[in-house]
Amino acid sequence: MELTNEDFEMISRTVYDLCGILLDGNKKYLVEARLRPLMDDFACGTWNELYIKLRHGGSKKLREAVIDAITTHETLFFRDKTPFQALRYKALPELIDAKEGTKYPRRIRIWSMACSTGQEPYSIAMVLHEVLGDLTAWDIRILATDISSQSVNQASLGIYEELDLQRGMSEEYLRKYFTRVDSGWRVNDSIRALVHFEKRNILEPFTGLGLFDIVFCRNVAIYFPKEVQKDLFLRIKEVLWEESYLFTGSTEILTSFGPEFQPQHHCGTVFYRPLKTPAEV
Numbered sequence: 001m002e003l004t005n006e007d008f009e010m011i012s013r014t015v016y017d018l019c020g021i022l023l024d025g026n027k028k029y030l031v032e033a034r035l036r037p038l039m040d041d042f043a044c045g046t047w048n049e050l051y052i053k054l055r056h057g058g059s060k061k062l063r064e065a066v067i068d069a070i071t072t073h074e075t076l077f078f079r080d081k082t083p084f085q086a087l088r089y090k091a092l093p094e095l096i097d098a099k100e101g102t103k104y105p106r107r108i109r110i111w112s113m114a115c116s117t118g119q120e121p122y123s124i125a126m127v128l129h130e131v132l133g134d135l136t137a138w139d140i141r142i143l144a145t146d147i148s149s150q151s152v153n154q155a156s157l158g159i160y161e162e163l164d165l166q167r168g169m170s171e172e173y174l175r176k177y178f179t180r181v182d183s184g185w186r187v188n189d190s191i192r193a194l195v196h197f198e199k200r201n202i203l204e205p206f207t208g209l210g211l212f213d214i215v216f217c218r219n220v221a222i223y224f225p226k227e228v229q230k231d232l233f234l235r236i237k238e239v240l241w242e243e244s245y246l247f248t249g250s251t252e253i254l255t256s257f258g259p260e261f262q263p264q265h266h267c268g269t270v271f272y273r274p275l276k277t278p279a280e281v
């Protein structure tokens with residue numbers, strides 16, 4: 001059955017309400033391709049029925065399946081390389097210095113906000129391991145969140161196929177941080193122990209999370225409209241302190257949102273420091 005413009009309008013508005021993703025008119029093909037397989041699974045004879053069930057049926061399973069299907073989970077270990085070099089050679093050493101003399105000099109809090117299947121937070125954990133060596137003296141927690149329960153479940157397993165590892169993982173790190181298992185390679189416990197996975201919609205308030213030293217919010221804001229992006233980054237600023245770092249995707253440039261974030265150019269990439277007024281510090 002055909003997805004009419006009216007069906008598309010209603011479904012895309014519902015998707016926006018569920019996860020902030022903006023599907024404009026030329027994404028009709030995407031809705032058809034990604035949501036059509038769910039129609040049988042959830043016994044929907046028409047697109048309108050899918051819409052009604054989604055909006056008014058109260059089925060959590062259907063909402064989750066739609067979010068899983070419509071979101072793009074493309075990711076890889078050490079994606080774009082340079083942000084991870086900047087983390088290793090600039091942000092982390094500076095952060096460690098800045099922490100000296102604070103109340104918790106050996107505590108590091110990192111948030112990978114849209115972690116997909118886990119490659120990003122595990123890459124961060126490997127960099128931390130490389131920089132700090134013996135981690136026993138450190139109190140480290142990487143919070144890794146994503147709106148897609150399927151992605152979060154897969155990420156928590158920490159098991160990757162050969163193909164996933166060919167994209168971004170060096171031989172050296174493979175030997176050091178992974179163990180061969182039947183279905184592929186498993187991230188070693190020393191790395192897994194640093195990462196805590198949670199399902200979370202980043203468009204909802206960040207209550208009770210505390211402050212972070214480093215936030216990775218990469219390749220997710222691009223799917224949101226400009227005003228939602230701005231609100232998201234301003235809320236991120238609230239969970240940073242003056243020595244924190246924010247890493248975004250290469251096309252997610254924050255300067256157009258005003259002076260709230262100061263761009264830092266290092267190792268061939270750009271990352272940001274929050275501009276905190278004395279009253280905010």
Ligand SMILES: C[S@@+](CC[C@H](N)C(=O)[O-])C[C@H]1O[C@@H](n2cnc3c(N)ncnc32)[C@H](O)[C@@H]1O
Binds near residue numbers: 120220
């Ligand atoms: C393209 S992946 C990016 C993964 C990783 N950050 C990277 O750069 O490789 C985008 C991820 O954002 C997640 N996502 C989309 N909307 C979200 C929302 N409102 N809250 C949390 N995660 C969201 C998707 O489920 C998907 O896994």
